[in-house]
Amino acid sequence: MSIETIIATNSEILDIGIIPESIKVMSFQGEMSRVLSAESRTFGQVIIKTAITESGIQIAGVEEIDKNVQGYKFIPSKFQPEILLIDQEKTIMVMKNAGVPLRDLLWNNQHDQPTCDLIIRDLQRNLTDLVLQTKKVDVRLECSVYLKEIKSIGNLFLEGEFFPEKLRTGFNALFIKALSVKESVGAFASIDSTQGNLLIDNSLNPSTLKLIDPKQPRVVNDIPNFIGIPEVDLGMFLVTVELNSPDVLKRLNLENMLVEVGKSIHSEKDSKLYLDLGRVFGCILIARFPNTLDRVEKYLRSFGVEPNAQQKEFIATERERHIEKALGILRKYEKG
Numbered sequence: 001m002s003i004e005t006i007i008a009t010n011s012e013i014l015d016i017g018i019i020p021e022s023i024k025v026m027s028f029q030g031e032m033s034r035v036l037s038a039e040s041r042t043f044g045q046v047i048i049k050t051a052i053t054e055s056g057i058q059i060a061g062v063e064e065i066d067k068n069v070q071g072y073k074f075i076p077s078k079f080q081p082e083i084l085l086i087d088q089e090k091t092i093m094v095m096k097n098a099g100v101p102l103r104d105l106l107w108n109n110q111h112d113q114p115t116c117d118l119i120i121r122d123l124q125r126n127l128t129d130l131v132l133q134t135k136k137v138d139v140r141l142e143c144s145v146y147l148k149e150i151k152s153i154g155n156l157f158l159e160g161e162f163f164p165e166k167l168r169t170g171f172n173a174l175f176i177k178a179l180s181v182k183e184s185v186g187a188f189a190s191i192d193s194t195q196g197n198l199l200i201d202n203s204l205n206p207s208t209l210k211l212i213d214p215k216q217p218r219v220v221n222d223i224p225n226f227i228g229i230p231e232v233d234l235g236m237f238l239v240t241v242e243l244n245s246p247d248v249l250k251r252l253n254l255e256n257m258l259v260e261v262g263k264s265i266h267s268e269k270d271s272k273l274y275l276d277l278g279r280v281f282g283c284i285l286i287a288r289f290p291n292t293l294d295r296v297e298k299y300l301r302s303f304g305v306e307p308n309a310q311q312k313e314f315i316a317t318e319r320e321r322h323i324e325k326a327l328g329i330l331r332k333y334e335k336g
Contacts, residue, residue, distance in 0.1 A: 003034055003054055012087055013048075016094065017041035023048070027298060033061035037097075043084055045097035052091050065090045071214025074226050075188070076133045079126075081199070081210045098210035099201030103245050107303040110246040119202055120252050126200075126209035127261045131230050134188040135265055139227055142220050143183045146228025149218065150191060151175045154281050157288040167323060170330035171280055177333060178229075178277050187265055189228030190214060194285075195240040231262040231271050235278020236285070239322075243286060244296055244315075276329050283326035290318040 007013055008020035022039035026047075036048040049068070051061025069090070072080050085094040100108075102123065109115045136142075151172070158168045190197075192215055201208045217224040238258055242249065255275075262271030296315045297307050307315070314321075 001054065003050075003052065004036065006052055006054070007036060007038075007048060007050065007092070010092065012085055012092065013094070016043065016046075016084055018046065018048075018094075027302070032058065032064040040084075043096050046084060047081075047095050047097055049093045049095075050091060057089075057091055062090045065093050067216040068093065068214055070216055070224075071190075071226075074217045074224065075211050075214060076130065078133070079130055079209060079211050081212055095212075097201075098212060099199035099203075099208065101195050101198065101241075102200055103195055103241050103243075103249075104303075105200055105202060106248055106252075107246050107305075110248045113248065113251065116248050116252055119200070119207070120254060120257055122202065122207040123200060123209065124257045124261060125206070127234070127258075128264050130209070131187045131261060131265050134227065135185065136187065136227055137185050139186045140182065140184040142218075142225065142227040143186045143229055144179065145218055145220050146186070146189055146191070147175065147178055147232075150232060150277070150281055153191065154284055157284050160288055162319065163284075163287070163323065164327075167284070167326055167330070170327065170334070171284065174277055174280060174330060174333055178273060181270055181273070183229065183266070183270070185265055186227040187230045188226050189230045189233045190226050191228070191233070193233035193237045194282075195237055195243075198237065229274050230265065231258070231274035232278035232281065234258040234261060235275040235280075236282035237278075238275070239279050239282030239286065239325075243318075244291070244299065276332070280326045280329050283322040283329075287319045287322040287326070290322075291315065 003025060004023045008023050017040045018038045019041065024037055026035045026037050034050050034053060036050070038046050038048055040046050049065060051058045051065060065086070069086060072083070081098040082096040083093065084096055085092065102119070105119055106116060109119070154171055155168070158171065192213065197211065197213050199210045199212055201210070217226050238255055241254065259268065259271055259275060262275060266274070293312060293315050300307050
């Protein structure tokens with residue numbers, strides 16, 4: 001029995017008006033759970049995240065959904081997707097469609113520069129609002145814990161034998177520099193701000209920003225939260241947006257916009273340092289888990305783009321390019 005059929009026969013799914021024949025497996029899939037789209041007679045387009053598979057229930061998927069549920073409690077309500085259903089066993093979570101990633105929006109509007117400019121301005125407004133809503137002072141310990149967690153995850157990724165020792169050394173040296181700032185101001189920072197986890201709905205005016213797939217929050221002094229250094233998240237976001245984006249992105253000054261967001265909480269100098277730290281971390285993440293040619297081809301074709309030989313070569317060298325990009329960022333800090 002297919003996963004679509006299994007979900008379509010679930011009584012709780014039917015109770016919220018989901019049309020069985022509309023259920024489709026999405027091209028993007030989580031590591032621990034399955035993701036489907038569907039139409040509800042009551043709520044319109046919805047997204048279904050499930051731990052149910054053709055062969056049974058994946059415990060890792062149940063754990064991921066439970067972490068998502070816990071994580072949403074620590075995101076400002078304005079930025080939470082609307083959750084329509086979570087079954088008691090945490091095997092199914094249904095949320096109202098919250099929009100699409102920035103990269104998808106840029107592909108859809110690649111020949112419309114004014115619309116792309118507006119998308120970026122609205123994104124800046126939303127990100128700044130998120131930072132200011134979650135900004136806290138005198139949270140030095142939280143900021144330190146956040147940075148050390150990034151460092152720990154980064155070094156775990158860097159265990160891959162394909163990473164040069166110079167990258168490992170430079171990555172850890174940049175952390176010494178970041179920790180030396182003794183930062184005491186923090187805001188929302190999840191360590192998983194890849195571009196696919198920030199969804200934009202520009203069919204609304206003003207457009208909305210929703211944060212999806214939150215992980216379990218960090219616990220500091222017995223208090224769970226997502227407080228950390230947001231510019232590091234923004235640097236990770238920047239690198240992942242740049243991956244397989246249309247040419248229009250180069251004309252949008254996205255990096256400068258993200259620095260401006262950071263300046264609402266830190267100095268420009270410190271914001272750029274943290275942004276670079278996030279960019280290096282993002283490069284390491286991509287190099288550790290590079291896309292397959294098949295996955296990227298499928299993605300580009302969904303926007304009517306047939307990959308040419310040059311693009312295919314670009315995809316094939318994804319790991320090497322991002323290792324070199326990370327080293328290029330680190331060179332700026334080699335002399336202190």
